């Protein structure tokens with residue numbers, strides 16, 4: 001995908017509730033399970049927040065403050081507008097930033113949240129990157145694509161799509177072992193229900209068709225749409241071979257970085 005096609009890809013993901021699989025219910029369920037490990041009014045860092053599908057939900061579930069970071073300025077602008085509409089701007093700060101080069105100074109968080117975005121750096125590296133940002137027994141919630149069955153048992157369109165898009169993708173068990181090896185205790189984990197995929201794909205597909213209707217036969221837009229359609233087809237053909245797993249972890253190394 002060239003730069004201009006990527007611009008269209010981003011446009012397909014604007015003005016939609018979220019940029020990756022998930023639902024408000026799943027966000028709320030993950031938060032409910034980690035709530036006992038958090039102080040009242042937790043300081044939350046939401047990494048790869050997109051336009052804030054989960055950020056707004058989290059802000060409604062507690063009295064904490066949220067710093068939400070994403071690489072793409074249009075998503076951050078949309079999150080700011082959503083926060084303002086929900087009268088949550090005093091508790092949600094949205095900033096453009098790069099997960100690969102986080103520079104948050106000496107700040108510490110009680111909870112780091114990252115729905116569908118840790119793939120940007122990889123699961124294990126993501127856990128290493130956030131450790132110094134966490135209070136000594138701080139909590140991390142990540143959702144990450146996993147193989148729920150061996151790839152050779154998956155429909156070929158599903159296996160090919162994911163092997164190409166995310167070669168390091170592994171199993172729930174392997175991710176749990178990585179988390180423990182990286183100095184985290186496992187609080188819990190659960191698989192995002194199927195509706196979480198539809199909640200992402202259906203609005204993006206509708207938005208994509210709207211954008212395509214305005215740009216006619218633009219070859220870069222068509223290339224972006226083709227890539228999206230292949231991904232949607234693989235998502236829809238998924239028979240449970242691939243899932244998004246929520247990992248609920250607690251820093252357990254006991255040291256202060």
Ligand SMILES: C[S@@+](CC[C@H](N)C(=O)[O-])C[C@H]1O[C@@H](n2cnc3c(N)ncnc32)[C@H](O)[C@@H]1O
Pocket residue numbers: 017018019020021022047048049050051052053054069070071072075097098099100114115116117120
């Ligand atoms: C699959 S989306 C998930 C967005 C959101 N958490 C959700 O579930 O709707 C991945 C997000 O990671 C962001 N992203 C990609 N590379 C990034 C980077 N280097 N630093 C920060 N965010 C990044 C993208 O802009 C996108 O919003």
